[in-house]
Amino acid sequence: xxxxxxxxxxxxxxxxxxxxxxxxxxxxxxxxxxxxxxxxxxxxxxxxxxxxxxxxxxxxxxxxxxxxxxxxxxxxxxxxxxxxxxxxxxxxxxxxxxxxxxxxxxxxxxxxxxxxxxxxxxxxxxxxxxxxxxxxxxxxxxxxxxxxxxxxxxxxxxxxxxxxxxxxxxxxxxxxxxxxxxxxxxxxxxxxxxxxxxxxxxxxxxxxxxxxxxxxxxxxxxxxxxxxxxxxxxxxxxxxxxxxxxxxxxxxxxxxxxxxxxxxxxxxxxxxxxxxxxxxxxxxxxxxxxxxxxxxxxxxxxxxxxxxxxxxxxxxxxxxxxxxxxxxxxxxxxxxxxxxxxxxxxxxxxxxxxxxxxxxxxxxxxxxxxxxxxxxxxxxxxxxxxxxxxxxxxx
Ligand SMILES: *[C@@H]1O[C@H](CO)[C@@H](O)[C@H](O)[C@H]1NC(C)=O
Ligand SMILES: *[C@@H]1O[C@H](CO)[C@@H](O)[C@H](O)[C@H]1NC(C)=O
Ligand SMILES: *[C@@H]1O[C@H](CO)[C@@H](O)[C@H](O)[C@H]1NC(C)=O
Ligand SMILES: *[C@@H]1O[C@H](CO)[C@@H](O)[C@H](O)[C@H]1NC(C)=O
Numbered sequence: 001x002x003x004x005x006x007x008x009x010x011x012x013x014x015x016x017x018x019x020x021x022x023x024x025x026x027x028x029x030x031x032x033x034x035x036x037x038x039x040x041x042x043x044x045x046x047x048x049x050x051x052x053x054x055x056x057x058x059x060x061x062x063x064x065x066x067x068x069x070x071x072x073x074x075x076x077x078x079x080x081x082x083x084x085x086x087x088x089x090x091x092x093x094x095x096x097x098x099x100x101x102x103x104x105x106x107x108x109x110x111x112x113x114x115x116x117x118x119x120x121x122x123x124x125x126x127x128x129x130x131x132x133x134x135x136x137x138x139x140x141x142x143x144x145x146x147x148x149x150x151x152x153x154x155x156x157x158x159x160x161x162x163x164x165x166x167x168x169x170x171x172x173x174x175x176x177x178x179x180x181x182x183x184x185x186x187x188x189x190x191x192x193x194x195x196x197x198x199x200x201x202x203x204x205x206x207x208x209x210x211x212x213x214x215x216x217x218x219x220x221x222x223x224x225x226x227x228x229x230x231x232x233x234x235x236x237x238x239x240x241x242x243x244x245x246x247x248x249x250x251x252x253x254x255x256x257x258x259x260x261x262x263x264x265x266x267x268x269x270x271x272x273x274x275x276x277x278x279x280x281x282x283x284x285x286x287x288x289x290x291x292x293x294x295x296x297x298x299x300x301x302x303x304x305x306x307x308x309x310x311x312x313x314x315x316x317x318x319x320x321x322x323x324x325x326x327x328x329x330x331x332x333x334x335x336x337x338x339x340x341x342x343x344x345x346x347x348x349x350x351x352x353x354x355x356x357x358x359x360x361x362x363x364x365x366x367x368x369x370x371x372x373x374x375x376x377x378x379x380x381x382x383x384x385x386x387x388x389x390x391x392x393x394x395x
Contacts, residue, residue: 026349029337030389033382034067036348038079042379045086051096053087055165056379058109063386065116070390077120084113084126092128100136103152105166108133112169115176134173137166143218146187147194150215150360157222158195159215159360164242167191168249171260175253189260195243196267199231207288210274214239215360224364232364235287237301239358241384244271244308251317265317272318272325275305279328281335285355286369294370299340299353300381303388306333310391326395333392336385354381 026032037043043060045051061080068076087096087110098107111133118126141149143156148166150159167188174184198216201208213231217224224232247268254261275283283305284290285298309329312318320326342350356375362368375381 028389028393029341030067030386030393031071032349033341033351033386033389034064034076036344036350037377037379037382037386038075039348040377042377042382043083044079045083045096047097051087053095053098053107053110055106055109056383057083058111058113060379060383060386061110061113061116063383063390065113066390067386070393080113081117081121084110084117084129088114088125088129090125092125093132095129095132098132100139101152103136103140103149105140105148105150105162108136108166108169109164112172115172119176130173130177133169137170143194145194145218146190147198147218148191154361155217155221156219157215157217157360158198160195160199160212160239160243163192163195164246168246171250171254175255179255185254185258185260189258189263192247192260192263192267198229200270201235209235209278209287211235211240211271211278211287212243214358214364222360222364224360224362232360234289234364234366234369236358236369237283237285237287237298238304238355238380240271240275240287241301241304241308244268244275245304245384245387247271248308248312248315248317251312252315268312268317272309272312275309276325276328279305279332282332286366289366292366295366296370297335297339297353298355299336299351300355300378300384302332302336303381303384305329306336306388307384307391310388310395314391314394330392330395333388336388341385351377351382351385354378 037060043057045057047054061083064076064080111130114126114130118130141152143149143158147158148162149155150157150162170184171188174181174188178184196212199212201210201213212235214234214236216229216231218230220230247264250264251261251268254264278287280290282297282302284295286295289295306329309325313320313325318325340352342352344350354375356373356378358369358372
C-alpha cells in the first residue's frame, strides 16, 4: 500500500513529466529547427572547416531568408550574411571551393543568397559574387537539344536536382538584373521543358506513377539509360522534391506573361495529382516501388513536398476546392513532427530519416537508393523542414 508521501511524490513526478511534455511542444517548429541548425553551426559557409560553396547551405539560407521575413528576427539575416562572407572574398571575385571548370549546377544554389544580400546591403561584392556564378552559364556544356549537363563529368546528363540548383538562380538573376533579356527567359523555359519531356513516366512504363525519373542521358551511354528514352530507372523522392520546390519558387516571381510561367504552371498541374496519389501519409524513398522490402519513408522529400504543396495552394497556383491537397500535406507534416523530430532536451531538436545522397554516377537502381546511409540532421532535410514548417504555420 502506498503511503501518502509516496502518493504525493508520485503526483509531483507526474506533474513534472507533464510539464516536460508541454515544454517540448515548441511555439514554432520553423524557429526551433532553424535555431537548432544554427546552434550546430550548420550552413555557416564551412565544410570540414574550410570555406566552401555548398548547395545545402544555399538551401538553408533560402529558408532562413523566409524565416527572417516571417519573424523579423535579424539573427537570421546576420547568419546568412556571415555564411556568405565566409566563402566570398572581400571584392566578391572569388568563392571558396568554386571552380567554374567543373560546371556544377549545384554551386549556383548559393546565387540567390548573393542577389538577396546585394539587395539588402547594396554592397557591390555580392553583385560580383552573383555575376561570377551567372557567368558559368555562358559556357556551361549542354546536350544537343540545349539542356545543361548536371556537371562537366556527367556528359549529356540532365538531373532533376539541377533545375532547383541552377535554373531557379538563372531565372532569379534574369528577373532581378536583366528582365528584358528574352533569350535568358526562353532558355530557362527550355531547361524545364526538356527536363520534363525527357523524364516524365509514360503510362506504358513499368511501375507507372506519372512522376519524373531522376534523370536522363541524351547520349544513351550511362549504364542506367533506358533504351527508349535514356531515362534512369527509378523515381527518387528527393529529386522530385527539388523539382517541385523549383516549380513553386519560380512561379512566385516569374512574370505571368513569360512562357516559363505557363510551363511551370502546366507541369505543376500535371504532377500534383500524381504526387498526391503516391502519398502513403508521407512518401517512399523510391516512389516507384512503394512497400518493397528495404524501401522506407524518407523525410527530406516529404518535407519538400509539404512546402511546395502548401505554398502553391496559398499563392493560388493550385486549386484545392475539395481540400484534398492541404489535407494530404497537413497529414504528412503531422507525421513528420510525430516521427522525425526528436527533442534533445537541451533546447535543440534533431531531424531524422533523411537519406544522405542519391546520385546517378551509379547504376541508379532500387538497390542503390536503399543502400545509402540515413543521416542525422542532414541539412538538405532540415532546411526543407524549416520551409515546410513556415508554410504549415501560415495555415
Ligand atoms: C532571434 O533568434 C535567435 C536565434 O537565432 C534567438 O536567440 C533570439 O532570442 C531571437 N530573438 C527574438 C527577439 O526572438
Ligand atoms: C578545376 O576543375 C578542372 C576540371 O575538373 C580541373 O582540371 C582543374 O584542375 C581544377 N582547378 C583547380 C585549381 O582545382
Ligand atoms: C541574355 O541571356 C543570354 C543567355 O543566357 C546571354 O547569352 C546574354 O549575354 C544575355 N544578354 C544580356 C544583355 O545580358
Ligand atoms: C517494379 O516494381 C517491382 C516491385 O514493386 C520490382 O520488382 C520491379 O523490378 C519494378 N520494375 C521496374 C522496371 O522497375
